[in-house]
Amino acid sequence: QVQLKESGPGLVQPSQTLSLTCTVSGFSLTSNSVHWVRQPPGKGLEWVGAIWSGGSTDYNSALKSRLSISRDTSKSQVFLKMNSLQTEDTAIYFCTRSAGGFDYWGQGVMVTVSS
Amino acid sequence: DIQMTQSPSFLSASVGDRVTINCKASQNINKYLNWYQQKLGEAPKRLIYNTNNLQTGIPSRFSGSGSGTDYTLTISSLQPEDFATYFCLQHNSFPWTFGGGTKLELK
Numbered sequence: 612q613v614q615l616k617e618s619g620p621g622l623v624q625p626s627q628t629l630s631l632t633c634t635v636s637g638f639s640l641t642s643n644s645v646h647w648v649r650q651p652p653g654k655g656l657e658w659v660g661a662i663w664s665g666g667s668t669d670y671n672s673a674l675k676s677r678l679s680i681s682r683d684t685s686k687s688q689v690f691l692k693m694n695s696l697q698t699e700d701t702a703i704y705f706c707t708r709s710a711g712g713f714d715y716w717g718q719g720v721m722v723t724v725s726s
Numbered sequence: 727d728i729q730m731t732q733s734p735s736f737l738s739a740s741v742g743d744r745v746t747i748n749c750k751a752s753q754n755i756n757k758y759l760n761w762y763q764q765k766l767g768e769a770p771k772r773l774i775y776n777t778n779n780l781q782t783g784i785p786s787r788f789s790g791s792g793s794g795t796d797y798t799l800t801i802s803s804l805q806p807e808d809f810a811t812y813f814c815l816q817h818n819s820f821p822w823t824f825g826g827g828t829k830l831e832l833k
Contacts, residue, residue, distance in 0.1 A: 615769075656813060656824040671821065705769070711776060712760040712817035716769040 613637035615645070615706050615717035622723050623696050629722060633689040633706030640664070640682050644709040645689045647680065649702040650719070657702075661709070662689055696724045728752050728816055732825030738833040743804045749814035749825045751795045758818035761790055761799045764811045764827075773812075774799065804830075 619631035633645060640662075647659040660670040662680045670678045679692045689706060703719040729752040739745050749759065761774040772781045774790035777797060787802040801808055809832050814825040 655826040658821050658823065669820070707770075712758070712772070712815050712822065713762075713770075714772055714775075716771075718767070718769045 613708065613715045615708060615715060617704060617706050617717045617720040619704075619720050619722065621721055622725060624726050625697060625724055627696055628692060628694045629696055629700070631691040631704055631706075631720060631722075633691070633717060635687045635689070635706075635708070638708065640684045640687060640689065645682070646707050646709055646713065647689075647691050648705045648707055648713075648716075649700075650705070651699070651702040659691070659704070698724050700724050727821055728755060728819050728823050730814055730816055730823050730825040732814055732828055734828060735826060737828055737830050739804055739830065740833045741804050741806055745801050745804060745830065747799045747812055747814075747828045747830075749792075749797045749799075749816075751797075751816055753819075754794050755816045755818035757793060758816060759790070759792065759797045760815045760817065761788075762813050762815065763808075764813065770813075806832075 614636045616634050623629050644661050644663040646661040648656050649659050650656050660680045662668050662682050668680050677694050682689045701724045703721050705719040707713040707716040731750045733748050757777040759777050762770045764770045773784050773788050778790045789800045791798050809830050811827050811829045813827040
């Protein structure tokens, strides 16, 4: 069955780089795109970026200068790297598969930006 | 970007009630509208896709309707497990955008 699972550090210092991994199973990264979505505490969902099945990427225009998404298809993993983190980047980060909008989601990983 | 305005933000209801949640898009989204349920600590779950298509395994008390810019999620008879947060997603135009969410609470 389709599964996605996020992993990464729970705490990142301001100005540092966030690195998250989304490990997927039940589908191929060359057949479906994977997106990152985040949710600050008590707030709504924000699309962060995507890596499409062909390997191209798209990013939220507000985050584009700080963001990089890549993948390792042999390991069924998608990677998110965001630099120059600020407190406003504190959020739950989800990875989700694209099929008719988003169909399957990971549980999310809470990332706190704090010194 | 298409703006999605979801209402209400909070909703108090009782078991057995019929409730509706609305999403209004800033432009026509051609029925590319999904509804999701989110519980604390869990992955969001897709309930409805493309306005009115029930996701496999989702109870029939959930239904969706709408067209153009206005869309509605209806729960016909609330069950205890339905108290959660609901949000909509438009996937007509990239970047896809979300409604602000509706927290459904037990009255």
